Amino acid sequence: MNSSHPFVKHLVISALFLAAAIPILAQEKNKVIIDQDCAGPGGTDMQAVLAIVNSTKADVLGITVMTGDAWRDEEVQHTLRLLEIIGRTDIPVVPGAVFPIVNSKESTARWEKLYGKVVYQGAWNYGKPVHGPFEVPPLPEGAPTTKAANEDAAHFLIRMVRQYPHQVTIYAGGPLMNLALAQMIDPEFASLTKELIVMGGSIHPMTDDPEFATTPRREFNFWLDPESSYKVFHSPWPRIVVTTVDISVKTNMDKNLIAQIAKSSTPAAQYVAKYAQTGYLWDELAAAAWLDPSIITKTTSVYMDISVDHGPSYGDTLVWMPGSQPGLGEQQVVVQEDLDKDKFYSEFVELMTRPTPKAR
Amino acid sequence: MVRSIRSASAALLLLAAAASLSAQSKRRVIIDQDARGPGSTDQQSILLLIQAPQTEVLGITVVSGDQWRDEEVAHTLRTLEIIGRTDIPVVPGAIFPLVNSREDVERWEKLYGKVVYKGAWNPGYRPDPYAIPPMPEGAPTTKPSAEDAAHFLIRMVHQYPHEITIYAGGPLTNLALATALDPEFPRLAQELVFMGPIINPGPADPEFYQAPRRGFNCWWDPEATRIVFRSPWPKITVTTIDISIKTDLTKAMIGDLAKSGSPVAQYVSKYTHGGYMWDELAAEAWLDPSIVTKEQFLYMDISLDRGPSYGDTLAWPAGSQPGLGEQRVHIIDEIDNAKLDRLFMELMTRPTPPAPSK
Numbered sequence: 001m002n003s004s005h006p007f008v009k010h011l012v013i014s015a016l017f018l019a020a021a022i023p024i025l026a027q028e029k030n031k032v033i034i035d036q037d038c039a040g041p042g043g044t045d046m047q048a049v050l051a052i053v054n055s056t057k058a059d060v061l062g063i064t065v066m067t068g069d070a071w072r073d074e075e076v077q078h079t080l081r082l083l084e085i086i087g088r089t090d091i092p093v094v095p096g097a098v099f100p101i102v103n104s105k106e107s108t109a110r111w112e113k114l115y116g117k118v119v120y121q122g123a124w125n126y127g128k129p130v131h132g133p134f135e136v137p138p139l140p141e142g143a144p145t146t147k148a149a150n151e152d153a154a155h156f157l158i159r160m161v162r163q164y165p166h167q168v169t170i171y172a173g174g175p176l177m178n179l180a181l182a183q184m185i186d187p188e189f190a191s192l193t194k195e196l197i198v199m200g201g202s203i204h205p206m207t208d209d210p211e212f213a214t215t216p217r218r219e220f221n222f223w224l225d226p227e228s229s230y231k232v233f234h235s236p237w238p239r240i241v242v243t244t245v246d247i248s249v250k251t252n253m254d255k256n257l258i259a260q261i262a263k264s265s266t267p268a269a270q271y272v273a274k275y276a277q278t279g280y281l282w283d284e285l286a287a288a289a290w291l292d293p294s295i296i297t298k299t300t301s302v303y304m305d306i307s308v309d310h311g312p313s314y315g316d317t318l319v320w321m322p323g324s325q326p327g328l329g330e331q332q333v334v335v336q337e338d339l340d341k342d343k344f345y346s347e348f349v350e351l352m353t354r355p356t357p358k359a360r
Numbered sequence: 361m362v363r364s365i366r367s368a369s370a371a372l373l374l375l376a377a378a379a380s381l382s383a384q385s386k387r388r389v390i391i392d393q394d395a396r397g398p399g400s401t402d403q404q405s406i407l408l409l410i411q412a413p414q415t416e417v418l419g420i421t422v423v424s425g426d427q428w429r430d431e432e433v434a435h436t437l438r439t440l441e442i443i444g445r446t447d448i449p450v451v452p453g454a455i456f457p458l459v460n461s462r463e464d465v466e467r468w469e470k471l472y473g474k475v476v477y478k479g480a481w482n483p484g485y486r487p488d489p490y491a492i493p494p495m496p497e498g499a500p501t502t503k504p505s506a507e508d509a510a511h512f513l514i515r516m517v518h519q520y521p522h523e524i525t526i527y528a529g530g531p532l533t534n535l536a537l538a539t540a541l542d543p544e545f546p547r548l549a550q551e552l553v554f555m556g557p558i559i560n561p562g563p564a565d566p567e568f569y570q571a572p573r574r575g576f577n578c579w580w581d582p583e584a585t586r587i588v589f590r591s592p593w594p595k596i597t598v599t600t601i602d603i604s605i606k607t608d609l610t611k612a613m614i615g616d617l618a619k620s621g622s623p624v625a626q627y628v629s630k631y632t633h634g635g636y637m638w639d640e641l642a643a644e645a646w647l648d649p650s651i652v653t654k655e656q657f658l659y660m661d662i663s664l665d666r667g668p669s670y671g672d673t674l675a676w677p678a679g680s681q682p683g684l685g686e687q688r689v690h691i692i693d694e695i696d697n698a699k700l701d702r703l704f705m706e707l708m709t710r711p712t713p714p715a716p717s718k
Contacts, residue, residue, distance in 0.1 A: 101458065101540045102583050102664070104590075106684050152541055155511065177540065180458075184537055185508050187455050227583050230459055308459055308583075309666045328463045 029059035031167050031194075032290075033160060035096075035153070036283070037068025037122070037174030037221075040078030041141040042275020045069055048173050048199075048283030049079070050268050051351045053088055055291050061160050061168065064153035066096040067133070068174040068224055071123045073098070074136045080144035086268045087359030089146050096153030097177035098133055100225030103315070115312045119211045120220050141271065154181035161192040166238070171197045171290060173283035175221050180228035183235050190235035199286035200229070201304060201317040202245035203335070212245055219245050222306050223315030229306040234329040241334045242304065243286035244317070250339065251281040257345060264353035272352050281348065288348055289336060295347065298338035303330045386416040386716075388523050388550075389646075390516060392453070392509070393639070394425025394479070394530030394577075397435025398497040399631025402426060404609075404708075405529050405555075405639035406436065407624055410445055411707040412647050416716060418516055418524065419449040421509035425530040425580050426479045428489040429455045437500035443623050446502050447715035453509030454533035455489050457581030460671070462487070472668045476567045477576055497631060510537035517548035522594070525646065528554045529639035531577050536584035539591050546591035555642035556585075557660060557673040558601035559691075565605050575601050578662055579671035585662040590685035597690040598660070599642040600673075606697070607637040613701060620709040628708055637700070644703050645692050651703065654694035659686040 034052055038045045052058045065075050072095060079093045105124040112118060120126065123133070131137060149156065157178060161168050170193050172179060179196075182189045190196070200221035205212040222229040233240075255278060262273035289295045303325035307313040322332065391409055396402040410417050422432050429452055436450045462481040469475060486493070505512065513534065517524055526549050528535060535552075538545045546552070556577035561568040568574075578585045589596075609632060617629035645652050659681035663669040678688070 097540055098543055099540070101536070102586055104685065110682070110684060154541060181537060181540055184454055184456070184458065184533070185510060227459055234461075308664075310664055326467075328467065329461060 030057055030169055031059045031061055031164055032169040032171055033061050033157060034063045035157075035170060035172045035174065035178050036063060036065065037070065038063065038065050038075040038079040039069035040075065040082065040275070041139065042272055043069075043277060044279075044282045044284060045075075045173060046078070046082055047272060047276075047281075047352070048287040049082065050086070050272065051284055051287040051291065051348065052171060053086070053091065054268060054351050054354055054356050056357055057291055060091050061164075062092040062094050062149070062156055064094045064096050064156060064178050066153065066174055066177050067098050067100075067123055068221065069122045070127065071098065071131075071133045071135070072096065073134055076148050077136050077139060077144055078141070080146050080148065081139055081141050082271065084144055084146055085141065085271050086356045088356060090358070090360070092149040092156070094149045094151055094153045094156045097181065100175065100177060100228065101180065102227045103225055111310070111314065118218070118223070122220060122224060141275070153178040154185055157182040158186045158189055161189060165192050167194055169194050169197060169290065171287060173199045173221075173286060175224040176200070176228040176232045177225050180225070180231035183231055190237045193237060195239040195241065196232075196237040197241050197286060197290045199243045199248075199283045201242055203317060203319055205244075205246045205249050207249045209249060212249060217313070217316035217318075219317060222317060226306050226308050226315040229315075230308050233305050233331055235331070237331065239334075240304075240331055241290070241336070243289065243336050247336050247339060248280045248282045248285060251285055251341070251344070252279070253281050254278055257349065260349050261352045266353060266355055268356055269353045284348055285339065285344065288344055288351065289339070291351075292347055295339050295344045296336045297340050298336075300335050300337055301332060302335055304333045304335070305330045387414055387525065388416050388418055388520055389525045389527050390418050390513060391420045392423065392513075392526060392528045392530065392534050393420060393432075393436075394423050394427065395420065395432040395436045396426035397432065397439060397631070398495065399628060400426070400633050401636070401638040401640060402432075402529060403435065403439050404628060404632065404637075405643045406439065407443070407628065408640055408643045408647070408704070408707050409527060410443070410448070411624060411710060411712060413713050415647070417448050418520075419451050419505070419512060421451045421453050421512060421534050423453045423509070423530050423534045424455050424480055424489065425577065428480045429453065430490055431492045433504045434492050434495060434500055435497070437502050437504065438495060438497050439627065441500055441502055442497065442627050443712045445712060445715060449505040449512070451505040451507055451509045451512045454537060457531065457533055458536065458583040460581055460583070468666075468670060475574070475579075476571070479576060479580060497627070509534040510541055513538040514542045514545055517545055521548045522550050524549050525551045525553055527643060527646065528552065528556070529577070529642065531580040532556075532584040532588045533581045536581070536587040539587055546588075546593045549593060551595040551597065552588070552593045553642055553646045554596065554598045555604070555639045556600075557598055557675070559658075559673060559675050561600075561602045561605060568601060568605065573669070573672035573674075575673055578673055582662050582664055582671040585671075586664055589661050589687060591687070593687065595690065596687055597646070597692065599645060599692045603692060603695065604636050604638045604641060607641055607700065609634045609637050609640075609704070613705060616705060617708055622709055622711060624712060625709045637704070640704060641695065641700065644700055645695065648699075648703055651695045651699040652692050653696050656691050656693055657688055658691055660689045661686045
């Protein structure tokens with residue numbers, strides 16, 4: 001600096017510091033834990049994980065994994081491998097629950113004799129081929145060399161919200177065992193989070209898809225473990241936002257969308273394009289709408305619960321207009337009803353194709 | 361020269377100590393209790409298991425039920441201070457059941473009638489789960505473990521696989537949580553001993569005459585009971601309410617305890633409620649199986665239906681069970697009451713075994 005006047009020098013230096021600080025202040029990241037049944041490779045679970053990990057708005061504290069679309073152990077392996085591929089092995093993968101706390105494949109088979117088929121049962125009936133809980137079939141994307149965290153999901157969740165009280169968003173894209181167990185061990189858990197973002201539940205999806213048209217209140221994430229869902233929805237989260245099947249069936253990942261993603265050469269985009277399947281964008285919408293709420297054009301506020309009666313309503317979503325709820329611990333939730341599809345698809349593609357922040 | 365003699369003697373001492381320890385081969389047990397205090401069947405069963413010379417109590421995991429967890433933890437800490445066994449960790453567990461709640465029960469009662477005994481949900485009992493009322497036996501100065509019960513249980517069975525008896529004298533929430541966190545947990549225990557179910561108690565007690573399948577320890581958290589009852593424990597032994605209501609801690613026994621100088625006997629005589637020896641019976645049958653005079657094997661489960669049978673014990677003879685994961689349970693049907701009372705008095709009046717040397 002040419003000027004030798006100390007005051008001017010200090011002024012310039014202060015201005016430089018201020019200029020550097022402003023972008024950092026503006027980018028205050030949102031701490032988030034991704035609680036997900038991470039079936040892989042690719043697919044809705046991993047695409048949602050990527051949406052959050054790839055966002056500059058999120059500070060991902062960890063990914064807590066539970067059985068759902070696939071079994072926990074194989075999901076952990078797929079998640080570790082994904083993080084290796086995109087260069088984010090700094091994010092801990094924390095193993096959670098292997099089984100629902102009460103429900104089981106066997107009791108479901110008996111229930112079906114009385115109340116009819118449950119089409120989608122995730123790991124219980126949708127593996128290719130269906131296999132046991134601790135079997136990890138060969139990974140098409142390659143086996144990971146990194147290891148999962150030594151801590152279990154429930155304890156990790158508790159530890160994080162106590163370390164960062166009122167700052168951590170819990171994004172829940174799978175069945176709710178881990179959150180229920182955390183709440184059981186530490187009844188202050190939910191109230192110490194910032195909010196709960198859930199993909200789950202189903203109210204009245206307007207669709208010809210018979211899986212949802214004939215059993216409109218059944219949604220897999222809630223249904224797999226109704227007792228855990230009950231516990232979660234009876235807990236005092238500061239805020240609960242729910243992405244239900246109703247809005248999910250308005251979305252579609254078609255070949256065109258996959259092709260757009262395939263144009264990018266980033267490891268994440270190539271991974272997504274390689275393993276993507278056409279269909280509804282379940283968890284991706286929940287994730288994208290958390291990152292940019294303006295994607296959602298219509299919401300409603302209802303009280304929500306899950307039936308733990310073991311008859312025909314077992315695992316069904318229950319909702320009441322405010323004022324009609326029984327008042328036995330149900331919480332008020334925001335349900336997303338409609339979206340700006342173009343905005344969602346363009347932001348989704350952007351998230352899948354952008355360079356992964358902090359990749360190494 | 362001196363140094364080598366010293367180290368030789370040290371080695372001999374170590375050898376002698378090791379020999380005596382292995383000769384004793386103590387029975388490892390974790391006491392999972394809704395540890396109401398002071399006194400009462402909960403603290404008394406804890407005392408019996410500590411007093412028995414052949415046991416090693418690894419810890420006491422506490423669950424809400426008869427009272428709220430935090431006050432139960434305080435009562436247990438104080439009991440251990442009084443008897444000089446503060447080496448035994450007191451590990452806080454679940455405060456609330458998985459699904460059931462005070463409000464749910466009140467709604468259920470409108471349709472299906474009064475539940476006589478509701479533990480911490482009894483009408484008039486403080487609703488604040490975290491408050492600790494004044495303690496007649498004095499407040500403890502020692503502190504509970506920083507670890508939670510589920511984690512402690514899992515850690516212990518991995519440390520001592522197939523060696524630990526889980527003695528459960530309260531609702532089963534902690535054991536259910538441990539199982540949900542680690543599906544290997546039940547298999548790695550040696551045995552589950554549980555005071556809780558109820559099959560056919562007969563007309564003797566009006567509470568059970570009208571609700572013959574409602575056992576409080578099962579009913580407080582039915583979902584937890586389901587999880588535990590459908591888990592592959594190597595062995596499950598239960599004492600039912602059927603047999604509990606045939607026992608009696610009499611005024612005479614309490615009088616005899618008061619005459620004994622031991623801190624344990626003094627504590628029990630001062631604070632005991634007398635009456636049915638609910639949890640003591642399960643503990644004593646485990647300590648001395650010769651007091652059992654009749655037993656049977658049944659398959660057991662619990663009703664999770666939200667109607668009139670919610671929380672009820674279900675039981676089938678072998679061959680009649682639905683086959684959805686119910687386990688074969690060893691049920692103690694009858695005991696020798698004289699032996700039961702004698703062992704109780706013997707254990708409560710003897711000196712407390714010292715903490716194991718490490």
